[in-house]
Amino acid sequence: MSRLVIVSNRVQIPSEKSPRAGGLAVALGSGLKPGTLWFGWSGKRGTGGRTPSIHEAQGVTYATVDLTDKEYNEFYVGFSNGALWPLLHYRLDFLDFLRHEYDGYRGVNAYFAGALLPLLNDDDLVWVHDYQLIPAGLEMRQLGARHRIGFFLHIPFVPPEILDALPCGVPLLKSLCAYDVVGFHTEDHRHAFLACVSAFLDVSPDEDGSFVYDGRRVRTLSDPIGIDAEEFAAIAARSARGAEVKRIRESLFSRALAIGADRLDYSKGLPNRFRAFDQLLERFPEHRGNISMLQVAARSREDVDRYQQLRRTLDRLVGDINGRYSEFDWVPIRYMTRALSRKSLAGFYRVARVGVVTPLRDGMNLVAKEYVAAQSSADPGVLILSRFAGAADQLREALIVNPFDADEVAEAINQALTMELPERKERWQALRETVWAGTPTLFTDTFLDMLRA
Known part of the structure; x- marks a missing residue:
C-alpha cells in the first residue's frame, strides 16, 4: 500500500496545545492514519536552516519548515490572503494584487516542493491542500516528481468572469493542471473550475469532468468533507x-x-x-x-x-x-x-x-x-x-x-x-x-x- 503524504500550508503537531480554529486541521486530524507523512509550514518565522524538522506522534510523521519574515509577508499575508482569498470568495473590492507578492508566493511553493521531494518514496501518493499551495504540484513536477499528486481546494472556486480579474489567474489555472486529480466540496465549485479551463485554456472537458492539458489527464470530483x-x-x-x-x-x-x-x-x-x-x-x-x-x-x-x-x-x-x-x-x-x-x-x-x-x-x-x-x-x-x-x-x-x-x-x-x-x-x-x-x-x-x- 502506498504511503499517503499530506501537504498543507500549516501543520499543527499534536504537542501544540492551542485550539485548532481551522476546519482543515480538525478534519484532516480526525482522518489521519499511522504511516502518514504530513508536511507544511511550522508556523514559525526565522532565518535558520531550511531543512525540515521531523516529529513523530502516534504513528504519523510531521515534517515542518520555517518561513522568513519576507516570505511570510509576501506569500501568506500578501498574495494568499490579500489576493487569492478575497478573489475566491467573490470579494473583488478587497482584491489587492502586487506582483512582488505573487513572486514571493511562487517562491515559497518552490521552496516547499524542494524541501518535500527528498522525503518522498517512489510510490507515495501526494495530496496537496488549499489555495496557499496551488503551484506546489507544478513545482514538484519541474523538479522531476513522477508521483500521483492530487489537490483539494477547501474554499470556493469562481467562474471565468471573476478569475479574469486576477492578473495571474491563467498561470494559476495552468498550475492546477499539473495535478492528476483536483477536488472541490461542491458541484458548483467544480463546474466553475471546468468553466475556467474551457474559457482560458481552450480545453473541452469530457462528460465526467476530466480533460487533457499539456499531455496530462486531469480528473475532477466533488467530495464534501465531513466530521466524526x-x-x-x-x-x-x-x-x-x-x-x-x-x-x-x-x-x-x-x-x-x-x-x-x-x-x-x-x-x-x-x-x-x-x-x-x-x-x-x-x-x-x-x-x-x-x-x-x-x-x-x-x-x-x-x-x-x-x-x-x-x-x-x-x-x-x-x-x-x-x-x-x-x-x-x-x-x-x-x-x-x-x-x-x-x-x-x-x-x-x-x-x-x-x-x-x-x-x-x-x-x-x-x-x-x-x-x-x-x-x-x-x-x-x-x-x-x-x-x-x-x-x-x-x-x-x-x-x-x-x-x-x-x-x-x-x-x-x-x-x-x-x-x-x-x-x-x-x-x-x-x-x-x-x-x-x-x-x-x-x-x-x-x-x-x-x-x-
Whole structure:
C-alpha cells in the first residue's frame, strides 16, 4: 500500500496545545492514519536552516519548515490572503494584487516542493491542500516528481468572469493542471473550475469532468468533507454535564441561546449576522430579554489590514446593539474573540436553541455539521444556514437563508425560536442522517480512490 503524504500550508503537531480554529486541521486530524507523512509550514518565522524538522506522534510523521519574515509577508499575508482569498470568495473590492507578492508566493511553493521531494518514496501518493499551495504540484513536477499528486481546494472556486480579474489567474489555472486529480466540496465549485479551463485554456472537458492539458489527464470530483459525528456527539454529551455548560446555563436564567462560532473573517458575514439579530429584536420585541446570542469569533490573520478593520467594525456593532437593547440583567450579544476548545464549543452547541451559520461564501463549513451532531435527540435545536455555504447542498432541512438579507435571517431566527418540538425533531433527524454518513474517512477514501486509479 502506498504511503499517503499530506501537504498543507500549516501543520499543527499534536504537542501544540492551542485550539485548532481551522476546519482543515480538525478534519484532516480526525482522518489521519499511522504511516502518514504530513508536511507544511511550522508556523514559525526565522532565518535558520531550511531543512525540515521531523516529529513523530502516534504513528504519523510531521515534517515542518520555517518561513522568513519576507516570505511570510509576501506569500501568506500578501498574495494568499490579500489576493487569492478575497478573489475566491467573490470579494473583488478587497482584491489587492502586487506582483512582488505573487513572486514571493511562487517562491515559497518552490521552496516547499524542494524541501518535500527528498522525503518522498517512489510510490507515495501526494495530496496537496488549499489555495496557499496551488503551484506546489507544478513545482514538484519541474523538479522531476513522477508521483500521483492530487489537490483539494477547501474554499470556493469562481467562474471565468471573476478569475479574469486576477492578473495571474491563467498561470494559476495552468498550475492546477499539473495535478492528476483536483477536488472541490461542491458541484458548483467544480463546474466553475471546468468553466475556467474551457474559457482560458481552450480545453473541452469530457462528460465526467476530466480533460487533457499539456499531455496530462486531469480528473475532477466533488467530495464534501465531513466530521466524526459519533465522536463529536459524545464530546457534546459529556461537556453538557461539565462546569462550563453549567455556568452558561446559570447565566442565561432559562433564556434561549443562539450561537455562532467562526474565525474572525469577512467571508463569515459577521456584520450581517449582527444586523440580522438587531432586526430580530426590532421586529419581534417579544424576544427581547428572552434570548442571548453568543458569538465566538477566533482572531486570525491579524497582520492583514482587512481583518483589523473588521474587528473594529464588529466592536462598534456589538456596542451599538447592546447599548440600545440591554437591560440591567440582560445583554443581547455576548461576543468573544478568543478561540475555545472543541470540548467547550460542543457543550455550548448542545444547549443552544439556535445555531447561526451564515457565511457570505464558504467552501463547506463544518460548524454547521458540528452543531447538528451536538444536539440532543430529545430536544434538538434548529440550524440556520447560509445558502452560500457548501454545507447547504447537503443540509437541506436546515432553515436556508440569504445572509445578505437581514430581515430574512431575523425571520428565520424567530421561526427557530417558535418552532414546535415535533418539527424540530423531524428536521434534526433528517440532518443527523446526512451528517453521520459523511465521515472524514469517507472524504479521504473517496479522493484517494480516484487518485490511485
